[in-house]
């Protein structure tokens with residue numbers, strides 16, 4: 001809410017008000033502005049009334065919401081509210097959600113909404129015109145109805161078109177988003193409030209591998225500057241994925257049910273599978289189920305070469321029980337995830353089983369003076385790896401089972417208090433406890449290399465993190481907004497005594513067991529962000545963040561310098577060998593970022609956003625060379641994790657312009673996203689690993705009544721700034737053309753399209769090396785970069801009720 005009358009005299013006074021928010025709470029309390037009432041009708045693109053659409057009005061200052069449903073005539077009416085600025089969100093499964101910031105005046109007000117046909121995710125993300133809850137300008141939020149994305153993509157691919165994001169390819173379900181050149185655990189990945197640890201020395205089961213893209217309803221990406229309330233134990237940024245909020249019956253119905261069933265087929269690699277989401281609810285109780293199954297075979301690249309170990313199969317089941325009454329919401333989610341197999345073309349190993357069982361209990365209570373949002377969670381992960389048949393030139397002789405068991409548990413609690421009309425205070429606490437056992441059974445007959453004893457890679461590894469934070473969002477006047485936050489994460493790590501397959505591992509094990517493994521890191525993060533809205537069409541923002549990540553269990557505790565054992569450690573897709581370092585310090589990033597956003601006054605016809613940034617990372621966790629080895633014509637490095645200062649700078653750009661918009665000829669627009677970044681290690685001046693070269697995407701999209709169609713083009717520059725320490729390959733530039741079309745009948749939608757239409761051969765700049773081809777060739781020849789998918793056509797069908 002913007003209150004212009006209470007303008008302060010000076011910045012000093014303003015700062016004092018931030019530092020003493022509790023005093024202001026006592027002194028001023030809530031103001032009593034006028035009362036407003038909003039009502040209207042929700043239409044579909046054919047101008048028919050939409051029954052049962054969920055209408056949510058949120059106060060961006062407090063996050064508190066009013067929710068209602070449209071009746072049989074598509075009408076909605078919200079209760080009386082104080083006048084001011086709100087976010088209006090309207091959603092109905094099967095249609096694209098509507099999101100807009102509105103200003104309510106005193107008295108009754110009418111707002112009719114037309115929900116559009118959802119756009120498939122191939123098109124480029126439009127810069128968000130709305131930034132709820134004090135998110136940075138550079139943050140991007142995408143929303144959709146459940147089931148609008150079928151699982152022909154991994155959840156990570158939902159982020160691929162977002163400014164500041166590039167994808168590091170791995171197994172079919174394990175791709176990792178890189179935000180401003182930082183990926184993996186440098187990015188905080190939060191799915192339904194839960195951060196799951198990697199329970200694998202190769203990170204084959206990252207957090208996003210547990211979420212079906214079809215069950216992601218809202219995806220928020222914050223590259224670089226992140227409010228401390230959404231950060232912690234990460235330095236690159238935060239990705240938040242939420243499944244759909246529970247559905248409850250509307251005002252004019254006693255009970256409510258809805259569902260979406262979809263299926264897809266993709267020809268290159270023969271991917272196919274169904275998704276189902278269903279809800280049954282009355283006014284107070286709701287039960288939902290969402291399930292998906294998908295199978296993928298190996299794809300072929302643009303030269304017709306089959307890229308082996310790009311197969312996968314996966315099943316996801318989530319049951320949701322929810323209850324609500326005035327001011328209270330309780331949600332219990334139980335998940336069962338099963339991946340029976342998944343190939344990893346850029347690793348020495350493949351996944352042969354991964355089971356994840358999770359429980360997630362959420363309680364939200366509105367006290368009137370503030371809102372508490374708390375969650376408790378648990379996940380157990382059972383993960384097994386072995387060498388898949390595709391890889392081995394010597395069938396069965398290379399059998400090497402590895403089993404990992406991880407357990408995550410903890411809570412998050414956030415309290416949001418609107419102190420007065422100007423300041424909102426957020427306080428929070430988190431605990432994340434992670435237990436890991438990484439156990440490699442003996443393989444009889446292979447003494448002394450892999451027998452007679454099992455290899456204890458991580459034995460009773462523990463990583464416990466306790467966090468506290470406080471944050472103030474302040475709306476000083478109609479032009480200035482600030483966000484200030486401070487956060488402490490204390491990380492305790494330890495691990496038990498280890499041992500190897502045989503005496504040949506004994507020296508390393510004894511040296512490791514002889515010293516203490518307990519480590520405590522006290523990490524301090526801070527974020528300061530200021531936004532200036534010059535006029536209705538121009539906004540500027542500048543921010544600074546200090547963020548810290550403590551090492552993971554393998555970075556500190558991978559103990560063996562044996563070539564084979566160290567070759568099993570590493571999540572980089574580079575074929576190198578990694579050894580841990582007990583002396584490793586947390587890495588600390590200092591990021592400065594600015595954003596400028598321009599758009600037409602109504603935020604409908606055009607928008608442009610530019611975000612330059614620079615990050616200096618103190619004690620960046622890189623590596624030192626221990627030794628090199630050569631097999632065939634390829635050289636590999638054995639590396640020990642080590643702290644070195646590093647720097648990444650770059651710029652993101654995003655824009656869109658409407659070409660035409662009328663009832664007769666529909667809506668057409670052009671969108672564009674570009675990214676440039678450069679990263680180097682400061683002591684050696686060498687390139688950092690996995691830096692995406694200059695890249696841009698542009699798209700044309702047209703919607704006309706029930707039709708939607710578009711074209712997209714992606715251009716990626718040659719990758720020449722590579723990490724010489726890891727023998728990272730250079731990759732040539734390329735361009736990819738795609739197209740898609742859909743037709744919607746209301747209860748049914750048909751999607752069809754194609755990717756890489758010109759069947760272009762290209763090497764993935766962040767894909768690492770093709771270890772499969774190299775191993776299948778008997779460890780001979782020159783190892784090559786992993787190549788991308790050739791032409792691929794897909795079709796999808798969605799039914800809803």
Ligand SMILES: [Cu+2]
Pocket residue numbers: 199200201202203204205351383384385
């Ligand atoms: Cu694994």
